[in-house]
Amino acid sequence: MKKTLGRSVPVFLYLSMILIPLLFALERLMFVTGMNPFQAIFHLDEHPLGTDAIVFTFVQAILSAMLTLCIGLPIAWWLGRYQWKNIGMIRAALTLPFVTPTVVAAMGFLALIKEGGLLDSIGIDLRNETGFIGEFSSIIGIEHSGHIIALILAHAWFNLALVIRFVEPKISTLPPRYEDAFRMLPAGHNRLNRLISFWWPMLKTSILSAFVFTFIFSFTSFALVRWLAPNMWTLEALMAVEGGAAGIPGYRVDVSRLVLGGATLQGIVLLSALGLAGRWQQKQSNEIELVAEGYSRNYVGKPRTGARIGIFMATVFALTPLVLMVLASVRLRDRTSDSYRWSLDAWDLAFKGDLTYASVPEALTNSLVYAFGCLILSCLLGFFVAQTIHSLEQQNRPKVAQFIDVLSMLPLALSGVMVGLGVLLGILKIWPVMFSWYALPILPHAMLTTPFVVRILLPAMREIDSDYDDTGKILGYTSIQRFTRIKLPLLKPQLVVAAALSMAFSLGEFGASWILLRSGAWDTLPVLVDQLMSRPKYFEMVEPIAMATATVLMCMTFLLFVIAERFRSHQGGGF
Amino acid sequence: MTLTIKELSVSFDENYIIQDLNLELAPNEIVVILGPSGCGKTTLLRTISGLQVHESGSITLNNKRIENILSEHRSIGMLFQRPVLFPFKDVLGNILFAYKNKKHSDMDAVHSIMSEMGLIGKEQQRIETLSGGEAQRVVLARALLTNPELLLLDEPLSALDVELRRKIALEIRTILKSRSIPAIHVTHDPKEAEIIGDRIIRWNELQHGEDDEE
Numbered sequence: 001m002k003k004t005l006g007r008s009v010p011v012f013l014y015l016s017m018i019l020i021p022l023l024f025a026l027e028r029l030m031f032v033t034g035m036n037p038f039q040a041i042f043h044l045d046e047h048p049l050g051t052d053a054i055v056f057t058f059v060q061a062i063l064s065a066m067l068t069l070c071i072g073l074p075i076a077w078w079l080g081r082y083q084w085k086n087i088g089m090i091r092a093a094l095t096l097p098f099v100t101p102t103v104v105a106a107m108g109f110l111a112l113i114k115e116g117g118l119l120d121s122i123g124i125d126l127r128n129e130t131g132f133i134g135e136f137s138s139i140i141g142i143e144h145s146g147h148i149i150a151l152i153l154a155h156a157w158f159n160l161a162l163v164i165r166f167v168e169p170k171i172s173t174l175p176p177r178y179e180d181a182f183r184m185l186p187a188g189h190n191r192l193n194r195l196i197s198f199w200w201p202m203l204k205t206s207i208l209s210a211f212v213f214t215f216i217f218s219f220t221s222f223a224l225v226r227w228l229a230p231n232m233w234t235l236e237a238l239m240a241v242e243g244g245a246a247g248i249p250g251y252r253v254d255v256s257r258l259v260l261g262g263a264t265l266q267g268i269v270l271l272s273a274l275g276l277a278g279r280w281q282q283k284q285s286n287e288i289e290l291v292a293e294g295y296s297r298n299y300v301g302k303p304r305t306g307a308r309i310g311i312f313m314a315t316v317f318a319l320t321p322l323v324l325m326v327l328a329s330v331r332l333r334d335r336t337s338d339s340y341r342w343s344l345d346a347w348d349l350a351f352k353g354d355l356t357y358a359s360v361p362e363a364l365t366n367s368l369v370y371a372f373g374c375l376i377l378s379c380l381l382g383f384f385v386a387q388t389i390h391s392l393e394q395q396n397r398p399k400v401a402q403f404i405d406v407l408s409m410l411p412l413a414l415s416g417v418m419v420g421l422g423v424l425l426g427i428l429k430i431w432p433v434m435f436s437w438y439a440l441p442i443l444p445h446a447m448l449t450t451p452f453v454v455r456i457l458l459p460a461m462r463e464i465d466s467d468y469d470d471t472g473k474i475l476g477y478t479s480i481q482r483f484t485r486i487k488l489p490l491l492k493p494q495l496v497v498a499a500a501l502s503m504a505f506s507l508g509e510f511g512a513s514w515i516l517l518r519s520g521a522w523d524t525l526p527v528l529v530d531q532l533m534s535r536p537k538y539f540e541m542v543e544p545i546a547m548a549t550a551t552v553l554m555c556m557t558f559l560l561f562v563i564a565e566r567f568r569s570h571q572g573g574g575f
Numbered sequence: 576m577t578l579t580i581k582e583l584s585v586s587f588d589e590n591y592i593i594q595d596l597n598l599e600l601a602p603n604e605i606v607v608i609l610g611p612s613g614c615g616k617t618t619l620l621r622t623i624s625g626l627q628v629h630e631s632g633s634i635t636l637n638n639k640r641i642e643n644i645l646s647e648h649r650s651i652g653m654l655f656q657r658p659v660l661f662p663f664k665d666v667l668g669n670i671l672f673a674y675k676n677k678k679h680s681d682m683d684a685v686h687s688i689m690s691e692m693g694l695i696g697k698e699q700q701r702i703e704t705l706s707g708g709e710a711q712r713v714v715l716a717r718a719l720l721t722n723p724e725l726l727l728l729d730e731p732l733s734a735l736d737v738e739l740r741r742k743i744a745l746e747i748r749t750i751l752k753s754r755s756i757p758a759i760h761v762t763h764d765p766k767e768a769e770i771i772g773d774r775i776i777r778w779n780e781l782q783h784g785e786d787d788e789e
Binding site: 465467468470471472473474475476477478481485486489490492 | 624625626645646647648650651652653655657659661662663672673675717718721
């Protein structure tokens with residue numbers, strides 16, 4: 001009883017942290033519109049762009065998720081299957097897009113597709129849709145198909161890490177003897193049969209989960225839509241642009257209706273998707289004995305040429321937009337002669353901070369403080385939420401477990417901007433003194449990253465054989481000793497991954513920070529990039545300074561991931 | 576008597592797996608319980624060790640009622656069907672798990688038992704690279720270092736080939752006898768039962784309360 005109560009406190013705390021702001025925001029919008037959220041859905045078509053936005057949101061999210069799987073699955077397979085030199089570096093490079101702030105990602109892709117950019121120079125003009133892309137557009141009869149292709153490609157680039165993170169560990173930690181045993185059976189004699197009857201059942205849950213999460217991120221993408229498909233509207237983009245006028249009594253009630261209906265529809269779709277993913281994972285979860293990943297890889301051996309080429313191409317794909325961004329920080333345009341020169345002047349100005357409230361070192365310090373705070377809070381809350389869900393499943397209470405599971409995923413159904421607004425409207429309404437609290441952004445950061453911690457830890461907890469705990473009991477270990485000396489070490493790889501992801505997401509989080517940061521002295525690196533990008537570009541150094549600032553952010557994220565990967569592989573037994 | 580079990584009953588979802596079971600174990604005695612798979616042998620061992628909750632009956636170990644004591648305080652060792660080794664530790668690390676506080680590790684005892692088990696030279700070996708027989712030796716070494724008052728062996732040799740199984744069964748018997756540790760070994764292999772046990776009991780006889788010797 002005491003144990004259950006102890007576990008319930010963090011779960012209750014986390015669920016309140018999510019639900020209170022949401023309920024306050026809902027109450028306000030319902031008061032302004034005079035209708036309930038479900039009624040508002042049926043008024044979405046009253047907005048001139050409403051119907052188009054709904055259709056485009058679904059189409060681009062499904063296509064993006066499909067393309068991400070097409071690109072990501074072979075990469076996850078090669079990475080998990082073969083023994084790679086510097087696997088930590090490769091993994092970190094392929095994961096980097098996912099932790100790239102979306103504004104920076106959009107800038108990188110823009111540099112790739114813009115007139116005179118890399119793709120345009122090889123005849124693929126996705127921006128102005130001339131040449132081959134123009135002909136393609138007229139054949140399929142879809143307006144702005146170049147923009148749509150760029151957007152879907154950018155989503156695939158951004159979400160590639162999700163497929164790798166979900167699928168690769170399954171492949172690399174599966175004992176090779178399972179496959180060996182299957183090969184001995186008649187059904188396992190040929191590769192196609194093994195793929196259908198062995199690997200698909202083994203990987204199904206991870207693949208479907210990766211699809212769902214990619215769909216969710218593409219569904220709620222804003223910055224990439226705004227910059228890469230400027231003539232198209234998704235629900236998120238429409239709500240973000242129009243949302244400034246929402247929630248004000250008697251003023252533009254149509255906008256409040258759009259935000260209420262759009263957010264409700266978005267919430268229903270995303271919660272259904274999350275519920276589905278949770279259900280698959282629960283159905284498919286079984287206690288599979290795992291081995292250290294190095295062991296499986298050593299068993300299969302070195303990669304073949306095809307795999308080497310594939311991983312090389314994937315790494316180039318992952319790094320190109322980022323490389324272009326770095327180049328843009330040192331390749332300065334001289335307007336008078338319309339030529340380019342190489343210089344570190346933009347870096348010098350970025351570190352001095354003359355154009356912004358905070359300099360790069362100051363913003364970096366703020367970002368790191370928020371990231372460490374977020375890491376501690378989200379890992380603690382995420383661990384206890386996952387532990388509670390797992391305990392409920394073991395106690396044969398799957399419905400309660402699934403309910404908490406879906407609720408804990410709720411922040412994934414909200415964008416950073418909405419979470420920021422929710423905190424502003426909700427928690428600050430109850431406790432306004434928090435306005436002056438420097439650590440305030442840690443709260444929305446932890447709200448946004450805790451679902452990832454839960455998603456990473458929960459499947460791992462489900463897969464831990466109960467014999468480990470029983471052995472601890474037999475050896476005389478108390479429940480606390482079993483937790484610290486058996487459970488935590490068994491979960492260490494997932495905890496390291498969860499900690500690294502929380503910190504990286506916090507470093508790159510933009511929407512909520514942008515809303516909540518009340519003082520220039522608190523600015524984070526992404527907010528600094530946005531400040532610079534929003535300035536008029538009369539001074540030609542503005543964009544390169546923004547790129548230099550974004551590069552610092554990239555380097556921090558990259559460093560974090562390399563450390564995490566190294567730490568993980570240097571432990572005994574591969575952990 | 577070392578162990579006395581009286582009228583022990585265990586049920587799952589109102590179905591009795593064990594009903595009114597009686598068993599007595601003399602000091603230093605090795606008893607083998609023979610029975611087919613799924614009859615409830617594992618449930619019996621899990622109940623004696625405290626991993627499984629019983630419905631009624633009593634379990635007395637060295638004149639002390641233990642049925643309501645937590646498994647971690649029962650001083651009973653147990654080997655599972657599959658050797659349970661911690662993947663984040665090497666062979667020595669797994670053996671040292673016998674000591675809750677590493678400062679109290681008796682390295683002479685560790686070395687002695689590793690030598691007895693033929694594990695010298697494998698201290699730093701990763702557990703994934705051990706054979707089935709070696710893995711069970713590591714688990715046995717770890718269990719013996721806890722100085723259990725009773726050792727429960729839940730078909731620990733079932734995954735090994737016949738020859739190795741019988742060889743290790745003999746080794747286990749020798750070690751248990753040399754250390755005067757009483758044990759209950761469950762198996763479905765009569766030959767293995769003959770090698771390791773002082774006394775063999777068939778499951779169906781046990782279930783009817785008849786603690787008959789073969």
